[in-house]
Amino acid sequence: xxxxxxxxxxxxxxxxxxxxxxxxxxxxxxxxxxxxxxxxxxxxxxxxxxxxxxxxxxxxxxxxxxxxxxxxxxxxxxxxxxxxxxxxxxxxxxxxxxxxxxxxxxxxxxxxxxxxxxxxxxxxxxxxxxxxxxxxxxxxxxxxxxxxxxxxxxxxxxxxxxxxxxxxxxxxxxxxxxxxxxxxxxxxxxxxxxxxxxxxxxxxxxxxx
Amino acid sequence: xxxxxxxxxxxxxxxxxxxxxxxxxxxxxxxxxxxxxxxxxxxxxxxxxxxxxxxxxxxxxxxxxxxxxxxxxxxxxxxxxxxxxxxxxxxxxxxxxxxxxxxxxxxxxxxxxxxxxxxxxxxxxxxxxxxxxxxxxxxxxxxxxxxxxxxxxxxxxxxxxxxxxxxxxxxxxxxxxxxxxxxxxxxxxxxxxxxxxxxxxxxxxxxxxxxxxxxxxxxxxxxxxxxxxxxxxxxxxxxxxxxxxxxxxxxxxxxxxxxxxxxxxxxxxxxxxxxxxxxxxxxxxxxxxxxxxxxxxxxxxxxxxxxxxxxxxxxxxxxxxxxxxxxxxxxxxxxxxxxxxxxxxxxxxxxxxxxxxxxxxxxxxxxxxxxxxxxxxxxxxxxxxxxxxxxxxxxxxxxxxxxxxxxxxxxxxxxxxxxxxxxxxxxxxxxxxxxxxxxxxxxxxxxxxxxxxxxxxxxxxxxxxxxxxxxxxxxxxxxxxxxxxxxxxxxxxxxxxxxxxxxxxxxxxxxxxxxxxxxxxxxxxxxxxxxxxxxxxxxxxxxxxxxxxxxxxxxxxxxxxxxxxxxxxxxxxxxxxxxxxxxxxxxxxxxxxxxxxxxxxxxxxxxxxxxxxxxxxxxxxxxxxxxxxxxxxxxxxxxxxxxxxxxxxxxxxxxxxxxxxxxxxxxxxxxxxxxxxxxxxxxxxxxxxxxxxxx
Numbered sequence: 001x002x003x004x005x006x007x008x009x010x011x012x013x014x015x016x017x018x019x020x021x022x023x024x025x026x027x028x029x030x031x032x033x034x035x036x037x038x039x040x041x042x043x044x045x046x047x048x049x050x051x052x053x054x055x056x057x058x059x060x061x062x063x064x065x066x067x068x069x070x071x072x073x074x075x076x077x078x079x080x081x082x083x084x085x086x087x088x089x090x091x092x093x094x095x096x097x098x099x100x101x102x103x104x105x106x107x108x109x110x111x112x113x114x115x116x117x118x119x120x121x122x123x124x125x126x127x128x129x130x131x132x133x134x135x136x137x138x139x140x141x142x143x144x145x146x147x148x149x150x151x152x153x154x155x156x157x158x159x160x161x162x163x164x165x166x167x168x169x170x171x172x173x174x175x176x177x178x179x180x181x182x183x184x185x186x187x188x189x190x191x192x193x194x195x196x197x198x199x200x201x202x203x204x205x206x207x208x209x
Numbered sequence: 210x211x212x213x214x215x216x217x218x219x220x221x222x223x224x225x226x227x228x229x230x231x232x233x234x235x236x237x238x239x240x241x242x243x244x245x246x247x248x249x250x251x252x253x254x255x256x257x258x259x260x261x262x263x264x265x266x267x268x269x270x271x272x273x274x275x276x277x278x279x280x281x282x283x284x285x286x287x288x289x290x291x292x293x294x295x296x297x298x299x300x301x302x303x304x305x306x307x308x309x310x311x312x313x314x315x316x317x318x319x320x321x322x323x324x325x326x327x328x329x330x331x332x333x334x335x336x337x338x339x340x341x342x343x344x345x346x347x348x349x350x351x352x353x354x355x356x357x358x359x360x361x362x363x364x365x366x367x368x369x370x371x372x373x374x375x376x377x378x379x380x381x382x383x384x385x386x387x388x389x390x391x392x393x394x395x396x397x398x399x400x401x402x403x404x405x406x407x408x409x410x411x412x413x414x415x416x417x418x419x420x421x422x423x424x425x426x427x428x429x430x431x432x433x434x435x436x437x438x439x440x441x442x443x444x445x446x447x448x449x450x451x452x453x454x455x456x457x458x459x460x461x462x463x464x465x466x467x468x469x470x471x472x473x474x475x476x477x478x479x480x481x482x483x484x485x486x487x488x489x490x491x492x493x494x495x496x497x498x499x500x501x502x503x504x505x506x507x508x509x510x511x512x513x514x515x516x517x518x519x520x521x522x523x524x525x526x527x528x529x530x531x532x533x534x535x536x537x538x539x540x541x542x543x544x545x546x547x548x549x550x551x552x553x554x555x556x557x558x559x560x561x562x563x564x565x566x567x568x569x570x571x572x573x574x575x576x577x578x579x580x581x582x583x584x585x586x587x588x589x590x591x592x593x594x595x596x597x598x599x600x601x602x603x604x605x606x607x608x609x610x611x612x613x614x615x616x617x618x619x620x621x622x623x624x625x626x627x628x629x630x631x632x633x634x635x636x637x638x639x640x641x642x643x644x645x646x647x648x649x650x651x652x653x654x655x656x657x658x659x660x661x662x663x664x665x666x667x668x669x670x671x672x673x674x675x676x677x678x679x680x681x682x683x684x685x686x687x688x689x690x691x692x693x694x695x696x697x698x699x700x701x702x703x704x705x706x707x708x709x710x711x712x713x714x715x716x717x718x719x720x721x722x723x724x725x726x727x728x729x730x731x732x733x734x735x736x737x738x739x740x741x742x743x744x745x746x747x748x749x750x751x752x753x754x755x756x757x758x759x760x761x762x763x764x765x766x767x768x769x770x771x772x773x774x775x776x777x778x779x780x781x782x783x784x785x786x787x788x789x790x791x792x793x794x795x796x797x798x799x800x801x802x803x804x805x806x807x808x809x810x811x812x813x814x815x816x817x818x819x820x821x822x823x824x825x826x827x828x829x830x831x832x833x834x835x836x837x838x839x840x841x842x843x844x845x846x847x848x849x850x851x852x853x854x855x856x857x858x859x860x861x862x863x864x865x866x867x868x869x870x871x872x873x874x875x876x877x878x879x880x881x882x883x884x885x886x887x888x889x890x891x892x893x894x895x896x897x898x899x900x901x902x903x904x
Contacts, residue, residue: 033458034458068349069350144282145281162456170342170352171352199457200459206310208311209312
């Protein structure tokens with residue numbers, strides 16, 4: 001293990017980070033349960049623009065995606081994620097799946113590729129992937145991992161932020177025995193009840209900004 | 210009894226079944242996946258009593274596996290015991306390190322780690338079948354799965370392979386113990402939440418007042434409540450306050466747990482009650498503590514005095530001295546203009562103080578942001594070093610009389626109004642690598658002290674640096690002792706060019722260490738272009754001036770971007786490390802050091818950097834001499850060269866634990882000791898001899 005010479009930063013970066021730390025409110029923006037959801041405007045793989053405003057008065061689920069992440073594979077390979085998307089689409093809940101991988105990083109997709117991936121993953125979201133390759137939406141929401149899940153209520157407030165369920169194994173076999181936080185939050189909301197778990201540690205792969 | 214025999218039979222049958230099935234799924238004594246190899250850490254024969262055994266993970270360099278709280282991403286390994294002929298205890302997790310991975314922080318292990326657990330056999334053989342799942346990550350992550358089986362006889366006493374029991378003991382020493390009044394030198398002073406700020410404060414107080422303790426690491430057990438990002442650490446009286454960032458929106462539980470580690474051992478603090486409303490009260494207590502007593506083991510005034518003394522000594526450093534001498538002689542020329550000289554002196558002092566304040570402020574802002582950096586950090590950047598090469602080269606050329614800067618250079622070292630201020634700024638910049646005596650302790654304290662005390666120390670250094678010059682300006686009697694101005698000044702000026710040339714050579718070497726061999730080429734080409742441009746500019750044929758400026762501009766852009774790009778690419782200088790290893794010096798590796806200490810070996814750590822002159826002098830005159838090498842070899846000392854030439858968070862952290870944030874630091878762990886002795890910053894061979902003659 002070679003520890004030396006590992007991290008190299010230039011003064012420019014120091015100064016950059018100094019500015020970032022001086023403006024924590026800007027830099028540390030995140031979607032916090034109980035607060036207004038950060039605005040976004042992103043184009044999907046089919047070329048349609050989605051704004052937070054478009055979803056006023058409706059429920060919206062945001063899901064961060066990276067096709068090569070083992071944890072994403074866990075939920076797509078097993079059909080778990082698509083089943084959730086389908087179930088809540090039928091209940092008129094919007095579902096947007098976001099790719100924040102930067103160009104050249106793992107999981108980055110050109111629009112045409114994204115349409116293919118949507119097809120062969122049998123994506124059931126409300127739109128083909130939102131392509132956030134500059135990371136603006138991911139950073140605004142503080143998306144740390146794939147899959148990182150957010151639920152926004154009709155008033156535009158975040159009501160859930162965190163993992164999809166309570167089991168951070170990469171093994172799809174654990175899914176039937178896991179407590180799905182997103183499903184629980186949506187079911188409770190649809191039944192007019194309070195959400196029990198509004199925040200959890202988002203497990204998975206780091207978002208490749 | 211009958212039942213238990215029956216159980217055993219059933220179990221063994223199922224193990225056999227597993228073993229058959231394993232023909233298909235490769236159940237065996239080891240498991241492996243991409244970048245990971247796992248094997249048992251067990252005795253050849255178990256004894257009848259409880260035994261701590263484990264899974265030994267060997268991970269490829271640069272990859273890591275996780276602690277129980279994996280941090281902002283990732284996942285802890287899982288051990289699902291399918292069966293065992295005995296009682297199996299819970300997994301014991303050695304304390305982790307913080308691993309910054311792009312925008313996130315993980316908690317885990319690089320290199321190798323053993324996840325341990327206790328078993329008590331209740332049969333004639335110790336049989337275990339376990340399903341493993343792990344995640345190994347660099348930036349991308351790869352999950353791994355395996356089934357591992359174990360079958361060992363149980364006899365009268367356990368018998369281990371010596372290297373395996375050593376490994377087991379090394380990691381067992383890192384497993385957090387339950388903190389008690391006897392084993393834990395600290396006590397928890399407060400765990401307080403402030404709902405607005407999105408933070409949680411954890412405060413430790415030394416159990417006995419007046420005992421000097423290094424700042425321990427604190428890791429949160431609950432990743433759903435606190436992020437893994439390194440907490441902001443502040444000293445409050447004798448207490449140390451850790452401010453953790455909370456996971457946005459996480460509800461506040463009534464209590465939470467932490468693991469505290471001094472880098473060798475660790476203690477677990479479960480169920481620490483969170484005082485929700487008490488944040489402000491705790492804050493007030495803290496402010497009072499820091500107001501009543503200077504927040505360090507040494508009183509603040511002493512630290513400031515040390516800073517002033519250290520600053521004064523900086524004047525004699527080879528890069529500062531020529532600049533100041535010229536400035537001084539230019540002043541001596543102004544006979545009788547006492548008022549003018551005082552003004553110049555004060556302008557210079559202002560330049561020094563403003564620059565120190567600015568550097569200090571930057572350091573404090575970065576510290577507040579959680580960055581681990583230290584004094585002299587500007588020299589860890591290749592473009593800054595290249596800029597200094599350019600500056601010293603141009604000054605040296607001018608001193609040599611290649612051309613008269615006349616009223617140009619005097620902006621830097623000369624007479625005009627802005628000149629003295631600029632000289633002050635320059636003096637601080639070039640003085641940074643020369644951490645001399647007295648400065649280490651003061652700078653180290655500045656990393657932990659509250660902002661205003663830290664700033665006082667920085668200003669103390671500045672006062673020290675400015676003081677001799679100001680004194681000479683204020684007391685003309687001193688200045689008049691200098692010989693009268695005359696032609697000798699020109700001679701002296703030319704002579705002083707040579708230390709500047711030497712400084713350029715040294716900086717080129719630093720650049721070479723930072724970006725690899727091409728550093729020399731980039732620097733030398735830039736220097737050539739500068740000289741050529743001067744020549745062009747002086748021989749004024751048509752357009753030559755424009756050509757000269759164009760050339761200089763092109764060379765500047767090309768060389769700076771090349772230096773920056775090379776450093777970003779991280780062209781590590783492998784050959785240097787190999788050379789060091791051949792001479793018996795190991796690169797800094799926390800685990801290897803812990804291992805050496807655990808086995809009772811003496812350890813010597815040389816915290817150094819290419820840009821630190823003091824370090825290089827000590828290295829050449831003392832550490833790399835045959836005499837010292839023999840001493841170290843004969844006494845079986847584990848020698849570590851912690852090279853801080855490039856920014857390295859691990860080394861910065863290690864320095865912080867020693868109460869320092871600058872180099873050189875020489876840490877000596879006598880055989881069997883775990884607390885280091887810090888040697889003086891100016892080494893002598895006799896000091897190293899004394900280390901061994903004390904026995």
